[in-house]
Amino acid sequence: MTKPCIICVAITGSLPRKADNPAVPITIAEQVESTQAAFEAGATICHAHVRNADETPSSDPDRFAALKEGLEKHCPGMIIQFSTGGRSGAGATRGGMLPLKPDMASLTVGSNNFPTRVYENPPDLVDWLASEMKTYAIRPEIEAFDLSHIHQAALMYRDGRLTQSPYVQFVMGVKNAMPVDRDVFDYYRATMARLLPDSEFCAAGIGAHQLTLNKWCVETGGHARC
Amino acid sequence: MTKPCIICVAITGSLPRKADNPAVPITIAEQVESTQAAFEAGATICHAHVRNADETPSSDPDRFAALKEGLEKHCPGMIIQFSTGGRSGAGATRGGMLPLKPDMASLTVGSNNFPTRVYENPPDLVDWLASEMKTYAIRPEIEAFDLSHIHQAALMYRDGRLTQSPYVQFVMGVKNAMPVDRDVFDYYRATMARLLPDSEFCAAGIGAHQLTLNKWCVETGGHARC
Ligand SMILES: [Zn+2]
Numbered sequence: 045m046t047k048p049c050i051i052c053v054a055i056t057g058s059l060p061r062k063a064d065n066p067a068v069p070i071t072i073a074e075q076v077e078s079t080q081a082a083f084e085a086g087a088t089i090c091h092a093h094v095r096n097a098d099e100t101p102s103s104d105p106d107r108f109a110a111l112k113e114g115l116e117k118h119c120p121g122m123i124i125q126f127s128t129g130g131r132s133g134a135g136a137t138r139g140g141m142l143p144l145k146p147d148m149a150s151l152t153v154g155s156n157n158f159p160t161r162v163y164e165n166p167p168d169l170v171d172w173l174a175s176e177m178k179t180y181a182i183r184p185e186i187e188a189f190d191l192s193h194i195h196q197a198a199l200m201y202r203d204g205r206l207t208q209s210p211y212v213q214f215v216m217g218v219k220n221a222m223p224v225d226r227d228v229f230d231y232y233r234a235t236m237a238r239l240l241p242d243s244e245f246c247a248a249g250i251g252a253h254q255l256t257l258n259k260w261c262v263e264t265g266g267h268a269r270c
Numbered sequence: 271m272t273k274p275c276i277i278c279v280a281i282t283g284s285l286p287r288k289a290d291n292p293a294v295p296i297t298i299a300e301q302v303e304s305t306q307a308a309f310e311a312g313a314t315i316c317h318a319h320v321r322n323a324d325e326t327p328s329s330d331p332d333r334f335a336a337l338k339e340g341l342e343k344h345c346p347g348m349i350i351q352f353s354t355g356g357r358s359g360a361g362a363t364r365g366g367m368l369p370l371k372p373d374m375a376s377l378t379v380g381s382n383n384f385p386t387r388v389y390e391n392p393p394d395l396v397d398w399l400a401s402e403m404k405t406y407a408i409r410p411e412i413e414a415f416d417l418s419h420i421h422q423a424a425l426m427y428r429d430g431r432l433t434q435s436p437y438v439q440f441v442m443g444v445k446n447a448m449p450v451d452r453d454v455f456d457y458y459r460a461t462m463a464r465l466l467p468d469s470e471f472c473a474a475g476i477g478a479h480q481l482t483l484n485k486w487c488v489e490t491g492g493h494a495r496c
């Protein structure tokens with residue numbers, strides 16, 4: 045039997061606006077409707093960001109709560125994953141929605157460069173987010189922007205800072221971080237097999253790179269994101 | 271004929287004090303004396319930090335100038351490398367000594383976590399340090415704290431932000447960054463052969479790890495640091 049492929053739908057994201065793409069769901073109602081269409085088409089994980097009324101990124105727990113309620117009603121059984129990424133807030137506000145107990149939440153365990161700035165994930169913030177995920181039995185999706193992030197996730201799983209085998213997303217194609225490179229992708233997979241043999245992987249690319257990365261993932265036993 | 275091994279002596283560093291180790295050279299006179307002993311023992315690169323009178327790290331160009339003058343007199347022909355690392359200053363002060371035209375200077379091209387904080391190397395600072403090294407014909411030593419840093423160095427060499435093939439130092443064993451791992455070391459080497467075939471490599475480890483890394487380097491055509 046073939047291994048099933050998990051499809052994760054990343055609704056909204058933190059940056060695109062209606063002016064960039066009128067189809068971007070911004071309000072909770074739009075997000076629920078859009079996710080339901082993806083769910084009915086076969087997506088099983090919803091990776092969610094929320095927005096303020098003016099479309100700027102938010103980490104407001106009330107918005108996350110409303111989204112979760114809508115998704116539970118309209119997409120029963122779908123795996124809900126909240127973003128704790130740094131574009132929606134700073135410091136502890138990034139984890140303020142974790143007491144809502146989503147099934148999963150994203151977790152970046154290291155720092156790296158972004159196109160114009162440093163993506164800051166200081167060690168004490170990483171440890172606090174991980175401890176909240178442990179408290180609320182949330183499975184982390186590690187956003188691996190570089191090789192050491194896979195090693196750090198494996199270390200945190202070994203030493204008990206993470207209690208559930210992490211799902212790992214390879215992030216490629218971000219300017220000033222890791223490029224989209226097949227050799228690195230294959231080495232990431234080999235590193236997963238060596239250090240996190242019970243974990244699954246997927247990949248996120250910027251723009252058109254997403255299709256390339258999904259192809260590489262699906263070919264090699266990983267999962268897809270759209 | 272066997273390829274010669276380059277020995278780099280990292281005098282002083284940015285952190286250890288006399289209280290930690292009475293042999294740490296702090297004053298310029300001590301630094302020159304200590305480097306001369308290493309030079310006579312076979313070291314050909316001097317990786318240099320400077321200190322204030324109270325032993326705290328400094329990036330004062332006058333101190334670097336005095337050190338360079340002493341080294342040129344007592345270690346003729348030795349390759350002088352100045353540190354632009356973030357422990358000795360912030361922002362542009364990190365490169366204030368580059369107009370002194372050392373032969374080499376360290377350059378970190380990405381950001382990563384340190385034991386208790388983020389090591390910040392924002393893209394505009396990296397580009398400015400690289401442009402200063404270009405202006406003053408200084409060969410960069412890339413401090414590769416993670417895999418993407420090797421890719422970024424190769425990209426900067428291809429697109430002309432670096433005009434001299436970078437010397438690359440793999441930094442391993444820093445808590446919350448890359449561990450000392452032979453599989454990663456071998457993949458770093460393979461990445462160098464693929465992306466920077468004209469470059470040489472060495473490795474820096476914390477404490478006792480330095481001996482392990484020197485052994486791995488010398489075995490595989492890299493260089494040593496002490
Ligand atoms: Zn995913």
Ligand SMILES: [Zn+2]
Pocket residue numbers: 054057058091093127129
């Ligand atoms: Zn996201």
Ligand SMILES: [Zn+2]
Pocket residue numbers: 278317411439472473494495
């Ligand atoms: Zn060196």
Ligand SMILES: [Zn+2]
Pocket residue numbers: 280283284317319353355
């Ligand atoms: Zn140094």
